[in-house]
Amino acid sequence: MLTTLYRPSVDQTASPPAHHPVVVIGSGPVGLAAAVDLALRGLPVVVLTAANGYSEGSRALCWAKRTLEILTRLGVGQELVADGVTWQLGKVFRGDRQVYSFDLLPEGGHQHPAFINLQQYAVEAALHRQAVALGVDIRWQSRVSDARTADDGVTLTIETPDGPYTLHAAWVIACDGARSSLRRLLGLEFQGRVFEDRFLIADVRMDAAFPTERWFWFDPPFHPGQSALLHRQPDNVWRIDLQLGWDADPEVERQPERIKPRLAAMLGPDRPFELVWASVYTFQCRRLERFRHGRVIFAGDSAHQVSPFGARGANSGIQDTDNLAWKLAAVIAGAPDRLLDSYEQERIAAADENILNSTRSTDFISPKGVWANALRNAVLDLAADHAFARPFVNSGRLSLPSRYQTSPLSTPDEGVFAGGPPPGAPIPDAPLDDGAWLLAALGSGFTLLAFAADLPEVQGVTALAVAPGVAWARFDAKPGTAYLIRPDGHVAARSRTPTPAWVAAAVSRAMGQTESHHP
Amino acid sequence: MTTTPQEDAAPSPTPSPDDLYAALIALHHERSVEESLRLNARLILLLADAVGDPARVLEAIRQAGEQPV
Ligand SMILES: Cc1cc2nc3c(=O)[nH]c(=O)nc-3n(C[C@H](O)[C@H](O)[C@H](O)COP(=O)(O)OP(=O)(O)OC[C@H]3O[C@@H](n4cnc5c(N)ncnc54)[C@H](O)[C@@H]3O)c2cc1C
Numbered sequence: 001m002l003t004t005l006y007r008p009s010v011d012q013t014a015s016p017p018a019h020h021p022v023v024v025i026g027s028g029p030v031g032l033a034a035a036v037d038l039a040l041r042g043l044p045v046v047v048l049t050a051a052n053g054y055s056e057g058s059r060a061l062c063w064a065k066r067t068l069e070i071l072t073r074l075g076v077g078q079e080l081v082a083d084g085v086t087w088q089l090g091k092v093f094r095g096d097r098q099v100y101s102f103d104l105l106p107e108g109g110h111q112h113p114a115f116i117n118l119q120q121y122a123v124e125a126a127l128h129r130q131a132v133a134l135g136v137d138i139r140w141q142s143r144v145s146d147a148r149t150a151d152d153g154v155t156l157t158i159e160t161p162d163g164p165y166t167l168h169a170a171w172v173i174a175c176d177g178a179r180s181s182l183r184r185l186l187g188l189e190f191q192g193r194v195f196e197d198r199f200l201i202a203d204v205r206m207d208a209a210f211p212t213e214r215w216f217w218f219d220p221p222f223h224p225g226q227s228a229l230l231h232r233q234p235d236n237v238w239r240i241d242l243q244l245g246w247d248a249d250p251e252v253e254r255q256p257e258r259i260k261p262r263l264a265a266m267l268g269p270d271r272p273f274e275l276v277w278a279s280v281y282t283f284q285c286r287r288l289e290r291f292r293h294g295r296v297i298f299a300g301d302s303a304h305q306v307s308p309f310g311a312r313g314a315n316s317g318i319q320d321t322d323n324l325a326w327k328l329a330a331v332i333a334g335a336p337d338r339l340l341d342s343y344e345q346e347r348i349a350a351a352d353e354n355i356l357n358s359t360r361s362t363d364f365i366s367p368k369g370v371w372a373n374a375l376r377n378a379v380l381d382l383a384a385d386h387a388f389a390r391p392f393v394n395s396g397r398l399s400l401p402s403r404y405q406t407s408p409l410s411t412p413d414e415g416v417f418a419g420g421p422p423p424g425a426p427i428p429d430a431p432l433d434d435g436a437w438l439l440a441a442l443g444s445g446f447t448l449l450a451f452a453a454d455l456p457e458v459q460g461v462t463a464l465a466v467a468p469g470v471a472w473a474r475f476d477a478k479p480g481t482a483y484l485i486r487p488d489g490h491v492a493a494r495s496r497t498p499t500p501a502w503v504a505a506a507v508s509r510a511m512g513q514t515e516s517h518h519p
Numbered sequence: 520m521t522t523t524p525q526e527d528a529a530p531s532p533t534p535s536p537d538d539l540y541a542a543l544i545a546l547h548h549e550r551s552v553e554e555s556l557r558l559n560a561r562l563i564l565l566l567a568d569a570v571g572d573p574a575r576v577l578e579a580i581r582q583a584g585e586q587p588v
Contacts, residue, residue, distance in 0.1 A: 370556060378560030388568040 004161070005052050005140035012165040020046045021332060023156065023169035025144050025182060027051050029060065029120060030300030030317035031175030032127035036074045037325030039134035040444070043332065046169075047136060048158055050143035050176075054121035054128070057277040058203050060314035061117050061231060061239055062214075065105065066401040066426060067315045068112040069439050069489065070322045076126040077112070084116030085232050090214040092395050096221055099383035100393040109470045110429045111437040115398070117212075117233050120314065144176070147185045153295050171328060172296045175317070180302035186293055192286020193359065195307060196246040197366040200253055200280050204263060205237050206273035216395035218365075218380055222266040227365050227395075237276060240266065241308075243366065250280040283307045285355045285362070291320075291344045299324060304351040306358035309365060309396035316354050319401060320347050326445075326487035330511060339512030342409050346424075350402035357397045364394035401426045404490060409510040411484075415496025420476035420483075423491050427483070430471035438471055439489060446492070446507055447485040451477035458503045486510055 011018040022038055024031045027049035035045045063071075063084065071077035092100040104114035131138060145164065146157035153170040174182035183190055215230040222228070229241035242262060244253055252258055259278050267273060287304035291297060300317030323346055327339045367376040382389035404410070404424030411423060421427050427449075430438045443462030448455065450465050451472060457463060461484070466472070475483060482498035483491055484506045493506035508514050534542075546562070547555045567576045 370553060371560075374553065374556035375560040375563075378557050378564055381557070381561055382564055386565075386568070389564055392564070 006142070006161050007139075008160070008162055009137070009139055011167050012160065012162060014165075014167075017155065017166045017168050019153075019168045020044065020170070022046070022171045022173065022328070023048060023154075023167070024173045024175060025049070025156075026175035026177055026300070026302070027124065027128070027138065027140070028055060028175060028177055028300065028317075029123050029127065029314045030321055031173070032124055032131055033070070033074060033318045034173050034175055034299060034321040034325060035131045035136045035138075036076075036127055036134060037321055038329060039131065039136050040074065041325060041329035043329060045131075045136045046167075047131070047138040048142045048144055048156070049138070049140055052141050054124040056121075057279060058119040058121070058233060058237075058239065060120040060123070060311070061233060062311035062315075062398070063116050063118060063123065064311060064315045064399040064401075065110065065112050065114050066399075067318050068116065069429065070318055071123075071127075072112070072440065073322075073442075073489075074127070074130065076123075076130050080118055080123060080126055081112060081116055083122060083234060084118035085212050085234055086113040086116050087212045087214065087232070088114035089211075090216065090395070090398075092393050093215070093217045093220065094380045094384065095217075095219055097384055099218075099380060100390045100395075104398060109431050111431075111439065112429070115311070117231055117239070119233060122234075123314075144181055144185075147172070147182060147296070149186070149294055149296060151294070170295065171332070173321075173324070173328075174296055174298045174302050175300045175321075176302050178301040178305050180298070182296060183288065183298070183302055186296065188288055188293070190286055190288060190305075192284055192305070192355070194284045195282065195362050195366060196368070197362075198244040198246060198248045198250060198253070198280055198282050199308075200240075200242045200244055200259065200262070200278065202240045202242075202259055202263060202278040203233065203237050203276040204240060204267075204273040205235075205276055206267065206271055207236060208238065208267075208271065210238075218395075220266075223262070228266065229395075242266075244280070248280070253280045254278065281308075283362075285359050287348070287351045287355060291347055292340060297324060297328070297340065297343065299347075303347070304355065306354050307362045309361040310354075310358050310398050311396070312354040312358055312399045315399040316350060319350065322488045323347055327512075336512045339409075342407065342512060346402070346404045346407055346409075349404065349406065353402050354399075361394050361396045365396075407490075409486070409492060409512070411493035411506040411509050413494055414498075414502065417476050417494065417496075420474065420494070421491050423493055426488075426490050427485060428474045430474050431469065432471070433467045433469055438466070442485060442489060443487075445487050446510070448498075448503060449475070449483040449485060450498075451475065451481040452479040453482045453498055455482065455498055455503070456500055458500050458507070461503060461507060484510070 022045050024035045024047045035047050038045045068077050088104045090102045143159045144156050145159050148155040154172045155168050157166050212232045217228040220228050226243035231239040291303045299320040306312045324343050327343050367373045379392045383393050407424040446461045448461050448463045484493045486492045492510040
């Protein structure tokens with residue numbers, strides 16, 4: 001029998017309706033990451049979710065290095081890395097011949113791997129435990145059915161097993177997924193491109209000694225004319241993704257009698273397997289025109305959707321909340337409201353980057369029209385023997401963090417830098433001389449990385465002296481160099497000749513206190 | 520067959536525009552339209568590599584699309 005996680009809340013009988021500073025809608029990875037981040041910043045958070053438990057099926061599987069760094073800041077990254085399987089190599093086959101391979105993290109000196117594979121529900125479970133430990137009020141089986149917006153907040157109606165109630169929220173973060181109710185309630189369009197192709201996704205349990213790598217096939221002998229993808233999950237479970245084509249009937253293809261022979265053809269007659277979960281999907285690439293609507297802010301799949309090739313869905317959603325949480329906490333504490341507009345500017349640019357990459361991958365995997373097909377096949381024809389053709393092979397460009405190149409929060413360089421992360425970019429990790437990691441040593445607010453730079457303390461900024469080592473090379477540091485790092489680990493400013501006045505001005509700009517010079 | 524060093528070093532005659540044209544026709548001899556598309560796609564990729572400069576390839580793409588077809 002299905003247990004119910006629903007517990008009545010005192011708000012249900014409150015009159016007038018209860019008020020909360022922040023309400024998060026949705027308990028997917030994005031909603032839970034937002035809740036944990038805000039709770040760590042000292043805010044009382046209510047999560048309203050229609051769900052009665054964690055996500056069904058494995059869904060998001062590949063968690064990127066940058067996301068693991070964020071999850072580590074949220075207090076759950078290390079346990080997830082320990083539970084997941086670590087990988088960094090991808091191989092692409094054409095037929096049964098390898099035509100391309102890539103290494104997503106060829107250098108050492110990083111705390112986290114390029115990727116781990118771990119089922120979405122495991123990530124949700126870890127974030128949920130952390131949210132509960134931080135006192136987040138999570139309300140299951142609580143579906144938001146109405147939203148009335150005003151200048152000072154939003155009045156929400158919530159359906160529960162005990163009937164509806166209303167509450168008032170000063171701020172709402174809508175993490176209610178691809179079929180977002182909030183989007184519909186606010187009458188917002190969600191436009192983009194639908195891809196005319198269908199894919200079968202299946203999780204199977206089996207004993208197999210395939211290496212922990214991402215394997216992708218174009219036109220494999222076991223599934224002619226289509227593509228296939230194989231990924232390892234923890235506990236002897238494997239993710240298999242088979243392209244079916246637009247003409248496939250999803251109802252028919254969902255049947256286990258139909259799925260099993262397809263998998264047997266791939267895995268060979270002598271490999272017993274158990275089908276754990278399967279689904280047939282199509283996908284779209286689209287986003288909201290704006291992510292911020294007054295006191296309602298969209299994050300994750302409610303704001304943008306991509307194809308699965310590149311693992312950019314959940315990863316980019318968690319990167320949204322990484323960008324949003326410190327800004328919302330700062331605005332609630334009195335920072336200018338326009339700091340939140342920078343969330344939208346930065347994360348729309350990121351969403352467009354993800355959509356571009358994911359669209360291009362999909363156009364390669366699922367070419368439309370005779371010419372697109374001819375060009376794709378020509379690339380694969382040449383890739384085996386011609387090195388120049390291999391980088392054209394696109395089986396998914398895997399999630400990388402956005403570099404916020406046009407961010408209004410960034411201060412232009414002072415002095416000349418030939419390398420290192422420019423303003424807006426996330427900083428690279430590096431080992432410190434005491435065995436700690438640079439990213440783990442950052443403060444929860446702004447951090448000033450000082451490379452043999454002697455600076456008096458600036459209020460509200462954590463100073464971190466970086467001893468000579470790997471970090472110096474990664475930051476193109478010289479004696480006297482300083483980097484100002486935002487609370488989300490992106491560069492706000494850097495200078496060869498830092499002064500306290502420079503630090504103060506850069507902090508002020510990164511807090512939205514200075515008018516932007518960008519259009 | 521043996522050749523003298525002089526013959527080895529002799530420059531091969533530069534193919535004329537007519538030679539190139541004929542070779543491009545010959546490549547597609549008795550091919551279906553789809554096969555031709557694929558061969559041309561290979562050829563374009565190989566030529567793009569030979570040009571070496573992606574900006575020049577983009578410029579050529581722009582020029583090719585300039586005239587109405
Ligand atoms: C087959 C598949 C494979 C994928 N693989 C990857 C991958 O490898 N890597 C990757 O990064 N991404 C992947 N994704 C994408 C990833 O699953 C999504 O991007 C991710 O789940 C988005 O998280 P979210 O929290 O925004 O939304 P969701 O996880 O969809 O959560 C939405 C939440 O909102 C709640 N909700 C909805 N409506 C209401 C309402 N009216 N009131 C209250 N609550 C509501 C739901 O109950 C749910 O808790 C994959 C997706 C699929 C389908």
